[in-house]
Amino acid sequence: GQQLNQSPQSMFIQEGEDVSMNCTSSSIFNTWLWYKQDPGEGPVLLIALYKAGELTSNGRLTAQFGITRKDSFLNISASIPSDVGIYFCAGFNAGNNRKLIWGLGTSLAVNP
Amino acid sequence: GAVVSQHPSRVICKSGTSVKIECRSLDFQATTMFWYRQFPKQSLMLMATSNEGSKATYEQGVEKDKFLINHASLTLSTLTVTSAHPEDSSFYICSVLRGGGRNEQFFGPGTRLTVL
Numbered sequence: 001g002q003q004l005n006q007s008p009q010s011m012f013i014q015e016g017e018d019v020s021m022n023c024t025s026s027s028i029f030n031t032w033l034w035y036k037q038d039p040g041e042g043p044v045l046l047i048a049l050y051k052a053g054e055l056t057s058n059g060r061l062t063a064q065f066g067i068t069r070k071d072s073f074l075n076i077s078a079s080i081p082s083d084v085g086i087y088f089c090a091g092f093n094a095g096n097n098r099k100l101i102w103g104l105g106t107s108l109a110v111n112p
Numbered sequence: 113g114a115v116v117s118q119h120p121s122r123v124i125c126k127s128g129t130s131v132k133i134e135c136r137s138l139d140f141q142a143t144t145m146f147w148y149r150q151f152p153k154q155s156l157m158l159m160a161t162s163n164e165g166s167k168a169t170y171e172q173g174v175e176k177d178k179f180l181i182n183h184a185s186l187t188l189s190t191l192t193v194t195s196a197h198p199e200d201s202s203f204y205i206c207s208v209l210r211g212g213g214r215n216e217q218f219f220g221p222g223t224r225l226t227v228l
Contacts, residue, residue, distance in 0.1 A: 033217070100146075
């Protein structure tokens with residue numbers, strides 16, 4: 001099935017650094033969702049985006065819905081150790097608003 | 113967000129037995145719930161869409177007779193893995209759809225199934 005291209009696949013950073021990750025699609029999306037998953041847990045919704053160009057923040061997290069509707073990015077500012085986890089992008093494309101399409105995840109490690 | 117619970121959180125069973133996993137939407141009525149499975153270091157794979165009061169819709173390659181889904185109420189969906197085998201060992205996660213123009217899915221904490 002269709003999957004999103006999410007990059008980078010993994011990141012190892014120092015505490016306090018900023019982080020950026022992105023997702024691209026070959027088709028137009030009408031919703032972008034960013035999730036964080038801790039080991040042994042279900043994904044937790046961080047940010048939801050619904051309009052092209054929309055920029056939304058949630059604390060130190062900021063995500064944007066690309067103008068072309070084929071991409072989105074997530075930024076984390078001033079990373080802390082509890083930011084460690086796997087971040088997934090997901091979205092609904094314009095043709096199917098029930099089936100989430102997923103990225104393969106970005107694994108984030110933060111060195112205190 | 114929505115609060116979703118799953119029970120049990122982990123289960124170990126013998127090969128050939130059946131295992132039932134419950135998914136509950138605790139703070140709103142969910143017409144639609146989803147069942148996913150996730151293998152280590154991989155993304156979530158949609159197994160089926162559970163619709164309250166009607167038959168579930170299964171994704172290609174998912175055996176409906178092996179993974180029985182019952183969505184008998186607006187707050188409860190169950191997934192039964194029948195005649196489980198070691199290859200069914202996985203992390204099973206449910207989600208609920210909050211529609212109303214905001215297509216957000218909220219996930220349960222997952223169930224770790226180990227089949228011996």
